[in-house]
Amino acid sequence: MDKIIDIRHLSKSFGDKKVLEDINLYIRRGEFITLLGPSGCGKTTLLRMIAGFLAPDEGAILMDGKDLVGIPPHERPLNTVFQRYALFPHLDVYDNIAFGLKLKKVPQDEIDKRVRKVLKLVAMSDYEDRDVETLSGGQQQRIAIARAIVNQPKVLLLDEPLAALDLKMRKDMQTELKEMHRKLGITFIYVTHDQEEALTLSDTIVVLNEGRIQQIGTPTDIYNEPVNSFVADFIGESNILNGTMVRDRRVAFIGHEFDCVDEGFGEDNPVDVVIRPEDIYFTTEAEKTQFTATVKSCTFKGVHYEMFVDTDTGNELMIQDYDAYPVGSTVRLYIEPDDIQVMRKERTDNTLPGTVKDAETIEILGGAFALKSGFEPGTEVTVQVPFDAVDLLDNLDDGVLSGEVHFILYKGDHYHLTVRTDDGDDLWVDTDDIWDKGDLVGINFKSKGIKIRRKDE
Amino acid sequence: MSKRSNWSIPYVIFLVLFVVLPLVLVLVYAFQDNQGRFTFGNIAKFFSDRDALSTFAVSLEVALENTVLCILIGYPAAWILSNRKLNRSAVTIVLFILPMWINALMRTLATAQLFTMLGVTLGKGTLLFGMVYDYLPFMIYPIYNVLAKMDKSYAEAAVDLGATPWTAFWKVTVPLSMPGVASGILMVFMPTVSTFAISEFLTNNKIKLFGTIIQENINSSMWNYGAALAFIMLVIIGITSLFNKDKEAEGSLL
Incomplete structure (x- = not known):
């Protein structure tokens, strides 16, 4: 496998507070990898250590086999798109983008050529002479990306680049970022707290919480098979329930026993069970019915309805379905074995x-x-x-x-x-x-x- | 007039009595002879008064030197104060600003005593020392303000794009801190032109500055000529502050 970056046993503390603890992670050449987590989880610290603005307390960051730790940021072959863009307000669009190239003493005609090329790539041709402060947020974002990629970095670091944009603009920029990643073919390391953004953009997601990696996987892996209740709760909507593993492929929760596909959790062991709200199905057939429930609320969410039901055993579940069921009605429900995600409990007391x-x-x-x-x-x-x-x-x-x-x-x-x-x-x-x-x-x-x-x- | 706008009346009265009226009086006196008749004579007198003209030139020179020295010393000081890695406590900032709390006249007298005690001959050197000592905080503070508020990601972005920390400082931090430098200049250059106490005490009146001449004229009851000189100085201050117009907002102490 072609690893471009290999992070080993990376730790960092600010004062007494451990921000990152023993991070191990590799990044494949050309992939779009997202560091995802709530604020304060250490994702930005990790990005800043890759960029070189922070030094780790322990550990190594290998890039193409060479340790980056100790190399100052201006000598690292990577560029960053900053959260609030950090475009130089005293320079116009052209000079902002040409900043890095001029430092590298690239000949003037080549600078011209490359600046024009990236401006075209970010759909901002003809803006060369504009004052950066006259641009809208989305336009500044594009210039910030152009300023980074014009240097042809091996890796592009993006620190919550869309956080300051409004929803509509954010969606458009997501599509464009994905397209840019495909065209450029370079590695993107993306930091966000927005799980939907991570699921949309990434080849690989790294979920971080409290300075530790919780799970690394493709968006579908992370969504369908969260390894713990934190990941399940953070990514998408979910019902997280206490359960007991009766035996292999059989789990009990909400007062009923269900077939599942998980093995190796022992017998009569307490577990956490995750059911995505779209994986609970309504039925009218008695033999399919696993349990019944009363609909408590029903809200239209655009494409689907979101319903909260009380089961016959007094548990509340969230269900998403294309059909609405009236509040107060009793419904028959079932869950497919495939859709039951069993997780080992991190602790029982x-x-x-x-x-x-x-x-x-x-x-x-x-x-x-x-x-x-x-x-x-x-x-x-x-x-x-x-x-x-x-x-x-x-x-x-x-x-x-x-x-x-x-x-x-x-x-x-x-x-x-x-x-x-x-x-x-x-x-x-x-x-x-x-x-x-x-x-x-x-x-x-x-x-x-x-x-x-x-x-x- | 709504009730709330009545609150501004005391301030308006204050402004009229202590700012507008004195300025009008300066203007009136400047264009009157001692019989109270309108004349350009006072202004004309200045341009033919070799002593006054050379003092004016010396004042501008001293003010310029003082300003340059204040920038050279004040900018690095402000930069160090604003850099959290180098300066972790607010106490150092206060220490730099502290002299501003003590009357400038008192500090100048003390400095003069110190020089006399050490046997230093009073002259241009001691004058500049006193000026820099008095006005340095006015240079440091606006620059510090701009640097402390400046988003650190500008410098980081420059370094990220391949600039050494030194290049990033010159190409990004310095240009972006210019508004602070501009208000520092405004706050140091202007008052230096019109200062007289410092030159009196720190050079034993060997070097006369423009402010000294104005003071001497007023003291010897030549109100009209004194007012004309003050008027000329105001015009110059006005012209200089025009250069500063659009940059004032961010860094200014005012």
């Missing part, structure tokens, strides 16, 4: 280290929790707190610890939250209450179901 303070108190994550253990004071223990044993409180001062709701996943009949404590530790919580991302909460533990054992046992 909060396993935390603690120290016994006295007969009634254990110190965990810096907070003194009222938990009876029967161990001697000073004993180091491991505490397993089930997700539903974490109590979230409106009033910060009522909790033993305080934290912020960091990530929310709806699981059909409850919410699964990631709560980050003030010290930066994560706790996972199952709750029926509705919280918003960014809510500040007090944290306490209910004693039921909590298991305490000596640390070394």
Whole structure:
């Protein structure tokens, strides 16, 4: 395989905050690869390290087998299209595009030729003498791309280049970018937080979250077979549900058992199940019916209808279908084995280290929790707190610890939250209450179901 | 007139009393002889007054030298202050601006004392030192303002396109910071032309500047000639600020 860039064990911290952790990734020559993730996931940091504006703490970025780390950005054979274009306001369109060529002492007549050629490619001929500040956002975007590709880089880096454009313009530019990529034949590394953009444009998508690669794959792989609940939730709409793998090719969720195609998850093991809303089908035949549900809401979305239903076992599901079913009606539903995506659970409880303070108190994550253990004071223990044993409180001062709701996943009949404590530790919580991302909460533990054992046992 | 616009009345009165009226008076006095008759004589006197003309030339020269020195020292200082890698604390910025909080006359007197104590002969050198010391913050601040607000991706884009950091600085950062330099010039050059205290204290009146002559004329009750000189200076300041017109907006302290 022809790798143009090979990233190995790349890590970067800003102060105490780990922005990227052990990133391993290769990029094929000529492909359109997208680094996708929510803001703060490290995607822009990764791009800036490839461009050379940031140095990694650890690891290597090999380009055609040669390590780029230590080579200053102006000597790297790649060019960047910046998020806010960064066109030089004191130069006109021509001089902006010719900037790189003039530095390389390219003869004047060749500069003329190349500038005209790229202007034609980005459909901006006749704009040579225009002041860049008189151009619209979309036009500035094209000039920014022209200024980068006129240098014939081996790799073009694009940092959320369409983020500042309105929806219509963004769609048009997506098509044009794809076309440009095909014509130029060079490698594009594209950064975005827009999953739809990533699915439309990319040959390969790298999903990042919290400084780690979650999944690498083609758009169809990522969409159809997300490896964890983060990817499933981030890419497209999905129903993410708690389930149990009964045995190979048989999984139970929403109170029913279904045939599936997944194997190797063991027997009676808890798993996460992802069902895309367009993969739940309506039927009228009794023998096809796997479960029934009541339609709660139905909204027209242009091409399809989006419906929320309550199943006979009290779970909420999102369904997309070309036909509308009236609110309040009972419907028969089934899911094809192929469309059930089973994922290993990343964790089944909060396993935390603690120290016994006295007969009634254990110190965990810096907070003194009222938990009876029967161990001697000073004993180091491991505490397993089930997700539903974490109590979230409106009033910060009522909790033993305080934290912020960091990530929310709806699981059909409850919410699964990631709560980050003030010290930066994560706790996972199952709750029926509705919280918003960014809510500040007090944290306490209910004693039921909590298991305490000596640390070394 | 709506009620809200009434709020501007005190300011309008202030402007009329302390800005417009004095300027009108300068104008009136400049074109009157001591009997109160209209005349161009005062202006004509200046153009035939060799002393006044040479002082004027010296003033412009000193102002020019002061401005150039302030740019040469102030630009790098502003650049270092605006660069987060080199300057992590706001304290350094305050330290540079701090002298502005102390009365210029006081600082000048202190500087003169210092030179006398060290046995330095007062003259052109000490004059320029005092000028640069007094006016440097007025050069640093507008340049710093422009540099600190400048999008770092401009310089990054230049480097990305193959410029060394040095070339990127000259071809992108410097041209884009020109508005700051322009207002710095405005804030340093103009006041230097009309300054008189610094030259008095730091050269023992060996070097006279234009401001000194105006002050001397007014002090010796030659109001009309003094006003004419002040008028000429205002015209020059007016002409210089015209050059600055479109660039003022971004970097100006005002």
